[in-house]
Amino acid sequence: MARAAFLGLLLVTLFSLQVDDGVAAQQPNIVFILADDLGYGDLGCFGQKQIATPHLDKMAADGMKLTQHYAGSTVCAPSRCVLMTGKHSGHVPIRDNRNVSPTSNKPLPDDEVTIAELLQEQGYATALIGKWGLGDQHNAGFPNQQGFDYTFGYLDQSHAHNYFPEFLFRNGERVTLRNFVPAARPSGAGVASEKVDYSHDRIAEEAHAWLRLNHRKPFFLYLAVTLPHANNEAGSRGQETPDFGQYADRDWPDSQKGTASMITRLDETVGQVRELLELLGVEENTIVVFSSDNGPHAEGGNDPAYFHSSGPLRGIKRDLYEGGIRVPTIVAWPGQISPGHVEDTVSAFQDWLPTFAELAGSETPSDIDGISLVPMLTGQGEQAQHDFLYWEFFKEGGKRAIRSGDWKGVQLGMKQSRKPIELYDLRSDLSEEHDLADEHPEVVARLERLMDSAHSDSGDYSFRD
Known part of the structure; x- marks a missing residue:
């Protein structure tokens, strides 16, 4: 009897050591939130003084701020291609923003291995919610053929310039929004008096619903929001009239009010996702990464110098100076990442594929350029360094x-x-x-x-x- 009790205690002790030694034995959930055209200096925790980002500032206080993290490119599609494939822009199949049809960007080839495919093979539920930009339902780049079980949002990045679109896509099928104007409506009648759908809100709601349905198994949510890209449209709370929120009375140009309110709205979305993870009881086993696809834009009347969106860096979107490619990045993982850690290891988008593959127990493809960041994130083991980034x-x-x-x-x-x-x-x-x-x-x-x-x-x- 005593021997049996001893063996039982030994097994419990060994199990505890296995869980506590290094990365948790259980596959961690992964949420990657990608902002669109957010500058290095646009967040309070990265030096922003005029735009409120309390939730992201708290995320940095709870986790790790990466001060030398780089996007895959200085524009949208190639940056996302680097993220998905783990290859730098010198040999990824998509290296610029290019449309091959009115509805599709240049597609990701079928033979490319994506983060989602590796995680899907390890039993993860996988979802892309937001903006894809690497192909549509008519070609090999369709995200549902690139490892994602579920998709919702924009497939084409040009479509994503519109925050009040007539439709979005769910698994390749059109979902009509309340912004649709029937042909029978008198010309010029508009939709100002009716409820409308601000696309970001629909994307956020879809992410919440998917998490609620899929949190009982390992999951990977790629939440690629469109804020604060393009038109500086602050959006609405169900109305077409711009909602500048707390910035409505500021003595700023409307374009800057719009940009600021979009960034604060993005911040609220990140806070809501983290709160939901806690409510669902999965926060402790979920790594949340927040980053941006490139530097700040100068489109739709936005002046990136107005809020010092590049921070101390030179350049903006479409530049290869630091302001075009170094991006604000935060990682939170309770119990694994020490709170308030500021990390200056040089890292880049191509590193997330091998990082997530290691965490999920998957083999990493041999033809990539990324290196796993697990030692850096967990503080265990020696972190490999890049010879160069290109x-x-x-x-x-x-x-x-x-x-x-x-x-x-x-x-x-x-x-x-x-x-x-x-x-x-x-x-x-x-x-x-x-x-x-x-x-x-x-x-x-x-x-x-x-x-x-x-x-x-x-x-x-x-x-x-």
Whole structure:
């Protein structure tokens, strides 16, 4: 009897050690919230002074703030492609924003392995809710064929410019919204007197409903919201009239009121998701990541300098300077991440695929560029480091950039007459104001070789004339 009791106690002790040793033995749930065009300096916890973001500030206080995390690209589609595939923009299949039809962006090929596919194979319920931008239901890029069990929102990024669309998609089928104007309505009648659907609200509601239905098994929610992208439309609380909320009486241009209210609304959504996870009893076993797909935009009348949206960084969306690609990133995981931790490890979007694969118990594809961030997140083991990070962009004359250690190289005019490589020391010159290329030709030569090796020509993406 005593022997049996001893064996029972031993088994309990061994089980406890197994759970507490490193990452929890149970597969963690994963929620990845991706903002659209949110700048490095747009959150209070990253230095913003005028826009209220209390929920994201609390998330940073509860978890980890990543101060040197980079998006996959400086614009939407390639950045999301890097995130999904774990490959940098030198050889991902989608390297710019490009439509192949009126309803679809260039599609993700069928043979690419995505985060969602790896997690789906490990028994996760998977959902994309929000904006996809990597293909639609008529081609291989359809997210339901790329590892997602459930999808709701925008498939095409051009469609996502409209916050009051006539429809969104659920699993490839149109869902008519209250913004639909019947043909029989007299011309110019409008919809101002009727209830309307602000797309972000529908996306948030759908995410809540999906979490309630799927929280009893391991789940991966990719919540790719559209705020604060494009039109600076503050939206409504069921009305077409813009709702500037707490900023309505500020002595600001309407475009800036709209931008600020969209960011605060985004912040509220993040807070609501975290509150729901706690209500459902899964907060302790859920890692929540928040980030942005690129730097702040200058569209629809928005002035990114008005709120210092790039913070101390140079550049905005479509630049390969830091302001176009370094993004505000926060990770919360109770019991695994120490509260209030500020992490300066250099990391990027391609790292999330191997990170989530390791947490889920999946093998990582061998042809990716990312490295697992599990040691950094948990504080256990030695964190591997990148030899370099690389980006390329094919609009505005063609650009490429590289970071290796604290050195940053930027080269413009790649598709025309190539301009000399600019060289910056990010340790002492975060704003990239002082080009040191003439002082360090050996560093420039090394970075040029690395950039040349990182780029893979394809029919669509070449810097050759």
